[in-house]
Amino acid sequence: MLDVLRRIVQEVNGARSLDAALATMVRRIRKAMHTDVCSIYLFDAAQDRLVLMNTIGLRSQAVGHVSLRLGEGLVGLVGQREEPLNLEDAPSHPGFRYFEETGEERFSSFLGVPVIHQRRTLGVLVVQQQEKRRYDEGDEAFLVTMAAQLAGVLAHALATGTLNRPTRTPGMATFTGVAASPGMVIGEARVIAPPADLDSVPDLVPTDIEYEIRRLGEAIERVRGEIRAAGARLSSRIPSQELALFDVYEQMLADAALGQEVEKRIREGQWAPGALADVVRRHAQYLERVDDDYLRERAADVRDLGRRVLAHLQQEASDGPGEYPEQCILVGDELSVTMLGEVPRERLAGLVSLKGSSTSHVAILARAMGIPTVLGMVDLPLPRLNGAPVILDGHRGRLFVRPEEDLVGHYRKLIDEERALAEVLEHEQHLPSVTPDGHAMPLMVNTGLAVDAVASLKPRIAGVGLYRTEVPFMITERFPGEQEQSRLYRDQLEGFAPLPVVMRTLDIGGDKDLPYFPIHEANPFLGWRGIRVTLDHPEVLMVQLRAMLRASVGLDNLRIMLPMITNVDEVDTALRLLERAHKELSEEGLSIRRPEVGVMIEVPATLYQLSALAERVDFFSVGSNDLTQYLLAVDRNNPRVAELYDACHPAVLSALAQLAAESRRLAMPATVCGELAGDPCGALLLTGMGFVGLSMNAPSLPRVRAAIRRVSLSDAQALVDETLGLPTARAVRAHLVERFAQWQLTHLLPPRDEQER
Ligand code: PEP
Ligand code: MG
Numbered sequence: 076m077l078d079v080l081r082r083i084v085q086e087v088n089g090a091r092s093l094d095a096a097l098a099t100m101v102r103r104i105r106k107a108m109h110t111d112v113c114s115i116y117l118f119d120a121a122q123d124r125l126v127l128m129n130t131i132g133l134r135s136q137a138v139g140h141v142s143l144r145l146g147e148g149l150v151g152l153v154g155q156r157e158e159p160l161n162l163e164d165a166p167s168h169p170g171f172r173y174f175e176e177t178g179e180e181r182f183s184s185f186l187g188v189p190v191i192h193q194r195r196t197l198g199v200l201v202v203q204q205q206e207k208r209r210y211d212e213g214d215e216a217f218l219v220t221m222a223a224q225l226a227g228v229l230a231h232a233l234a235t236g237t238l239n240r241p242t243r244t245p246g247m248a249t250f251t252g253v254a255a256s257p258g259m260v261i262g263e264a265r266v267i268a269p270p271a272d273l274d275s276v277p278d279l280v281p282t283d284i285e286y287e288i289r290r291l292g293e294a295i296e297r298v299r300g301e302i303r304a305a306g307a308r309l310s311s312r313i314p315s316q317e318l319a320l321f322d323v324y325e326q327m328l329a330d331a332a333l334g335q336e337v338e339k340r341i342r343e344g345q346w347a348p349g350a351l352a353d354v355v356r357r358h359a360q361y362l363e364r365v366d367d368d369y370l371r372e373r374a375a376d377v378r379d380l381g382r383r384v385l386a387h388l389q390q391e392a393s394d395g396p397g398e399y400p401e402q403c404i405l406v407g408d409e410l411s412v413t414m415l416g417e418v419p420r421e422r423l424a425g426l427v428s429l430k431g432s433s434t435s436h437v438a439i440l441a442r443a444m445g446i447p448t449v450l451g452m453v454d455l456p457l458p459r460l461n462g463a464p465v466i467l468d469g470h471r472g473r474l475f476v477r478p479e480e481d482l483v484g485h486y487r488k489l490i491d492e493e494r495a496l497a498e499v500l501e502h503e504q505h506l507p508s509v510t511p512d513g514h515a516m517p518l519m520v521n522t523g524l525a526v527d528a529v530a531s532l533k534p535r536i537a538g539v540g541l542y543r544t545e546v547p548f549m550i551t552e553r554f555p556g557e558q559e560q561s562r563l564y565r566d567q568l569e570g571f572a573p574l575p576v577v578m579r580t581l582d583i584g585g586d587k588d589l590p591y592f593p594i595h596e597a598n599p600f601l602g603w604r605g606i607r608v609t610l611d612h613p614e615v616l617m618v619q620l621r622a623m624l625r626a627s628v629g630l631d632n633l634r635i636m637l638p639m640i641t642n643v644d645e646v647d648t649a650l651r652l653l654e655r656a657h658k659e660l661s662e663e664g665l666s667i668r669r670p671e672v673g674v675m676i677e678v679p680a681t682l683y684q685l686s687a688l689a690e691r692v693d694f695f696s697v698g699s700n701d702l703t704q705y706l707l708a709v710d711r712n713n714p715r716v717a718e719l720y721d722a723c724h725p726a727v728l729s730a731l732a733q734l735a736a737e738s739r740r741l742a743m744p745a746t747v748c749g750e751l752a753g754d755p756c757g758a759l760l761l762t763g764m765g766f767v768g769l770s771m772n773a774p775s776l777p778r779v780r781a782a783i784r785r786v787s788l789s790d791a792q793a794l795v796d797e798t799l800g801l802p803t804a805r806a807v808r809a810h811l812v813e814r815f816a817q818w819q820l821t822h823l824l825p826p827r828d829e830q831e832r
Contacts, residue, residue, distance in 0.1 A: 076217060079107050082364075084224050087232075089360065096232045097129035104202065104221060105131050108214060112182060112203035116143070116150050117233070118196055125154050125199055127177075132203065137176040148172035153187040153199045159219060161186045163209045179203075186210040188218045192226035193715070197233065200225075230454050247477050252427070252452030253717040254472035255438035257825055259490050260425045260447050261483060262402030264476070266461040267410075267417070271386040273378060275408045276352040277457050280344055287347040288338050294347075294387035298380065299328050327380060333358075348388050355381030399423075404467050406460055410437050410450075420444075425467040427474055429455055432720065435586055435712045439750070443521070445774040449474060451714025470825035489826060496822055500777035504535050508780050514788035516762050518780060519577075519770035521748060522567065529570040532773055535780075538574035540696065540770020541636070541748040542567055544619065545587050553591050554615055560622035564633075572630045577673065577696065577748075577770075578623055580616060580649070581609050582638040586712050600701075600710060605639025610648055620656040624667050633670040636696055640674045643687045650691065676745075677701035682730055689741040697734065697766070699749025699757075703727050721804040722751040728760065728799060728807065735764040746770060755782040755823045756811040760798065763791030778823045786818060 083103045090096035097115050105113035112132025116125040124142040127133075143151040152170045153160050162168055165185035173180060182203040190198045200222050202210070268275040281287045302325050327333055333354060340350035355377055362374035399418050404425040415423065415437075426441050431450035441448035447469030455474070466475040466486050475482060508518045519540030520532060547555055547563050555563075568576050584594055584604030596602040609616035620635070627633035637649050650672065660667055674681070674688055677698030681688060688695070699722050704711040706727055709720045721727075731747075738745035746768035751757035753775030759782055761769060771779060786794075794814060798807045815821050 076213075080217070080220060080224065083107065083221065084228060085360070087225060088228050089356070090232070093232045094129070096228065098131075100200075100225060101129050101131045104200070104218070108202055108217065110202045110208075111205050112201070114201045114203075115190075115198055116154075116201070117198040118145075118154065125150055128198070130177075133177045133179065137174065137178075141174050141177055143172070149185055150187055150199050150201060153189055153201075154196055157189050157191060157196060159186065159188040159215055161210050161215055163207050165203075181205055184208040184210065186215060186218060188215075188222045190222045190226050190229060192230040197226060197229055231456065233454075247475065247479055247482075250452050250455050250474045250476070252449040252455070252472045252474070253432050253714055254469055254825070255431070255433045255435075255450045256426070256441035256446055256448035256469050258425075258445065258447035258469045259486055259493065260402060260404065260467050260469075261478075261486055261490070262404045262424045262465060262467065263400040264404050264406050264427075264460045264463045264465045265399060265418075266457055267405055267407045268389075271382045271389060273352045273355055273381050273385060275457065276348045276385065277461050278349045279346040279461055281341065281346040284341055287341045287350075290388060291334070291337055291341065291347040291351065291384075294384045295328050295334050297387050298383045299325055301383065302328070327377070328384075333377075333380070348385055351381060351384055351388065404465050406455070406457065408457065415440065425469070426450075427452055427455065427467065429453055429457070430712075430714065432710075432712050432714050432717045433750075439521075439772070442750075442753075442774060443772045451717050453714055493826075497777065500781055503781065503784065504777060506780075506784065508537075508783050510762070510783055510786065510788045510791070512787040512789060514762070516758075516783050517768040518776060518783075519746070519748075519768055520773050520776070521770050528773075533571060533574065535776060536574065537768065538632075539567070539571055539576040540746055540768060542576055542578045543582065544579055545582055548581060548583070548589055549587070551591075554618070557618045557622045557625070560619060561625045564623050564626035568626055568630045568632055572632050575632050575634055577634045577636050579636045579638050579675070580606065580619055584608055584639075600704065600712075606637050606645050606649065607639060607641075610645060613652060616649070616652055617656055620653050621660060624656055624660055624670070625665065627670065628665055628667055631668045634673060634694070635670050636673045636675060638675045638698070639678060639701075640676075640688070641678045641680050643684060643691070646674060646688065646691050675701075675748075676734060677705070677749075679705050679730070682734060685734070685737050685743070686741055689738075689743045693744075695734075695738055695743055695745040696770070697731065697745065697747040697749060699727070699731070699747055699751040702730070702749065703751075706730060721808075722749070722754075722757060723760075723798075723807045723811070724804040725799070725801060725807060728795075731761070731766075732764045732795060732799060735761075735766050739765055744768070753779060755779055755820070756808075756815065758782060759786055759791045760795055760811075762788065763793075763795035782820060782823055785820060790818075 086099050086103060087096050090099050101113040101115055112130065114130035114133055115128050117128045119126050122142065124144055127138055127141040130138060145151050146155040149160060149165060149168060149170050162185045164183055165171055182205055184204040184207055185201065187199050187201040189196050190200055200218060202218065266277045268277065336354045337350045340353055341347060345353065359374040359377045362377065399422045401422055402424040403418055403422045404427060405418055405423065406427040409430040410426055410428040423446060426446055426448040428450045429452055431437055433450065435450065438448060438450055447467050449467060449469060449472045452474065460476065463476050464478065466478045466482065507515065509515045517537035519538045520536050521541040522539050523543035523546045547560065564578065582605045583589055584602060585600045588594060594603055623633060623635060635653065637646065640646060653672065657667060657669060671693035673694035673696055674692050675698045676682065676695050679702065700711060703720060703722045707719060707724055709716045711720060735745060744767050747761050747766050748770040752761060752769035753771030755778045758769055758779040762783060769779065798810055801807050801810060812824065815824055
């Protein structure tokens with residue numbers, strides 16, 4: 076059964092349109108369940124009704140015409156109750172409703188299950204049988220599993236359908252994701268695919284078919300040349316049997332085979348990369364299904380050849396000049412830091428990605444660069460988005476594709492208002508971060524993920540609260556050497572001197588991978604991360620510690636911070652290594668002041684070991700991003716659970732409040748460097764709790780400073796007391812919004828929809 080299930084999902088997934096997906100679905104399910112009828116009803120929110128969209132077994136004229144309210148008839152009942160309904164004698168059920176056009180009177184038995192995606196009912200899947208049949212437990216379980224599996228596929232196909240089908244507002248489609256970096260922008264979508272990935276090539280209609288065919292031919296020729304050369308290189312080293320494979324490959328690429336099919340697809344209206352991807356996928360899928368090991372293996376060969384040809388096509392495309400529009404909204408399945416680097420900074424206006432969430436590192440980078448970003452747009456149809464005019468709303472997590480004139484006008488106004496506010500706030504950026512009742516709250520910046528404008532920042536901040544050293548490691552092709560690191564660190568330390576700079580030792584793992592040191596794990600955030608990696612590789616940590624110490628000679632503004640600390644002995648070991656590094660450099664004749672050392676409080680275990688930690692280090696810095704993820708058991712990167720991730724969850728706030736109080740008792744300075752510190756509401760709560768400094772992305776400084784300068788410490792403390800008594804994150808957020816409104820500070824919060832106010 077599992078095999079049948081998987082195949083059906085695969086086929087539906089491969090369908091080229093919503094209609095094709097639905098038709099495949101009902102046909103295959105009817106066959107698998109040996110039943111007379113299978114139908115799918117989809118919920119149309121505009122009509123508030125479930126509409127029959129496809130059927131095999133009922134009269135086809137009924138499709139698109141028969142519809143029911145939630146609660147109406149058996150199908151409506153399934154939709155309303157959100158649970159299966161299994162009836163041997165359906166017409167005798169009080170909820171039964173007869174539609175003449177379906178010819179339904181002939182069917183006695185009924186089994187309906189809801190299709191639900193992320194708590195939203197998308198539709199109802201129904202099977203029916205002419206003679207009385209008790210669908211057994213196995214049938215019910217099969218249909219429920221089918222519906223759950225198809226829900227995601229369907230949500231995606233539906234979203235694609237919205238773009239392709241004429242709707243009441245032609246062409247306009249709205250998609251929602253996770254708001255990851257604030258700001259709004261009107262621009263043009265540019266879909267970017269990871270190099271040579273056949274599964275993420277967007278569909279595009281070619282403007283010049285002959286040109287597409289020509290470049291396809293050239294790319295194929297180049298790959299044939301490569302294969303011939305590889306064969307010749309290996310001819311003396313591998314057996315002739317294996318060598319014959321190269322001939323087969325070359326043959327596959329010959330005009331008569333693959334090439335001609337791709338050409339045909341181009342003539343049907345698909346650009347060369349899309350046509351190639353379609354044909355290769357179809358061949359590979361066919362081969363994968365065949366019951367023959369040898370042929371199944373060939374599926375991998377076909378894909379490999381396809382990737383090679385695609386690489387040539389993409390290489391040529393990326394050589395083209397002026398390919399990015401002026402207001403470029405970069406859209407991708409999973410945006411990586413390298414992809415951002417491909418667009419000239421002055422053109423990069425916004426980011427959208429299907430994967431990722433608000434504290435993933437692409438999001439942090441986007442915030443540091445001030446680029447509006449929405450991630451986790453799981454239902455976004457990448458094909459056909461390229462070149463579309465869009466509005467990106469990074470506050471509310473929305474993308475409007477082909478927006479109406481009215482909406483564009485509305486957003487122009489909002490963007491102007493936001494610009495005006497930024498100008499107003501700019502006037503007070505040189506003023507101290509002090510509450511009206513005289514409490515100073517030092518503001519610092521997080522650096523490392525972007526080129527930071529040191530000169531303009533320096534007079535406005537109290538130092539660097541977090542320098543993420545991962546970045547220099549990410550952009551090299553091997554671990555950078557001591558001198559190389561030392562130069563970079565010296566730039567940071569010198570640039571901000573005499574202000575303190577907190578340098579964090581390498582924090583890789585989780586979602587931060589080094590290309591030359593990949594870590595593949597089932598649970599990367601619970602695995603080999605941060606200090607766990609560097610203590611296992613003292614040679615890497617020692618080089619880094621020596622580079623930091625060396626860079627600080629004569630400046631004395633270095634502080635060192637250890638990430639992902641879980642156990643006290645990790646601190647002891649790291650301190651021993653630091654001591655050794657210091658001694659080695661002293662022996663080389665360098666006079667270096669021993670830097671202060673701190674730990675990140677981001678693994679919940681440390682909350683219960685504060686006094687043991689305090690005996691060993693000089694400061695605590697709270698990583699609220701990870702502390703939230705670990706306290707709530709919510710992957711900070713997973714859009715499916717993004718709604719559950721909230722640093723204002725009462726449990727997180729209680730933990731933070733206790734941590735601040737305990738740190739004060741231990742006379743340990745405790746600051747916060749996670750994203751919560753850069754949120755004006757979060758910043759006030761942390762001030763009220765008693766933290767002694769906040770470190771954030773530079774673009775967050777103006778709003779946070781404005782909030783601190785307008786709300787007294789006693790009001791911030793009262794705010795903490797009020798929120799700690801609230802039961803849910805939603806209640807906390809609502810309360811914060813209310814208080815900000817009373818203080819007339821609503822303009823400091825991200826703009827929201829009218830109905831949310
Ligand atoms: C944190 O976890 O809050 C933090 C500041 O570190 P990072 O986001 O780099 O994990
Ligand atoms: Mg962290």
